[in-house]
Amino acid sequence: MLGRIERLNVSADVKALLRDLARITLRVGEAVVSIGRKIIDFAFELVKSYPSTTFGLATGLIVGTLVAGIPLLGPLLGPILTPLLSAFGLTLGALEDLKDGGVRRRIDALERSVATVLANA
Structure with a gap:
């Protein structure tokens, strides 16, 4: 660790x-x-x-924070855009991870491990 x-x-x-x-x-x-x-x-x-989901969320938070730092408009737009950009980045990243098959690979690995256990029983 x-x-x-x-x-x-x-x-x-x-x-x-x-x-x-x-x-x-x-x-x-x-x-x-x-x-x-x-x-x-x-x-x-x-x-x-879920690397793409994590990257999308981090990117959304960073861009939202940068928008919040703009003089005059930042304090008005920041509280609105930061959560929206974070959700947008999270969603795009999650869709990319689902297309990538990361979840499918984990399910396949689980199926193989269960099949090994059943074969040895």
């Missing part, structure tokens, strides 16, 4: 924040759950499984 964080192409401050998040734990009865690691694992898996 920490090795994956260290290999990210981000600033040292972001890496430090991610390491702090990874250390967060939650006590449930007698068990201790590493909730921070679960969140980071989920985020890595999401980016790995």
Whole structure:
């Protein structure tokens, strides 16, 4: 986990924040759950499984933030355009991921693993 964080192409401050998040734990009865690691694992898996969706959302957020920074018009347009551009980027990315067959590949892998288990039973 920490090795994956260290290999990210981000600033040292972001890496430090991610390491702090990874250390967060939650006590449930007698068990201790590493909730921070679960969140980071989920985020890595999401980016790995749906790269176009993640890129589309990030692009929409960045463009919306840039529009919000325009003098005079930014404060008026930013709150309206940022969510719209984010949703638009998310939608285009999700459509691209569906066309790419990322979901289909995961279903095929699941089918193969179930078939292997059934064949060995």
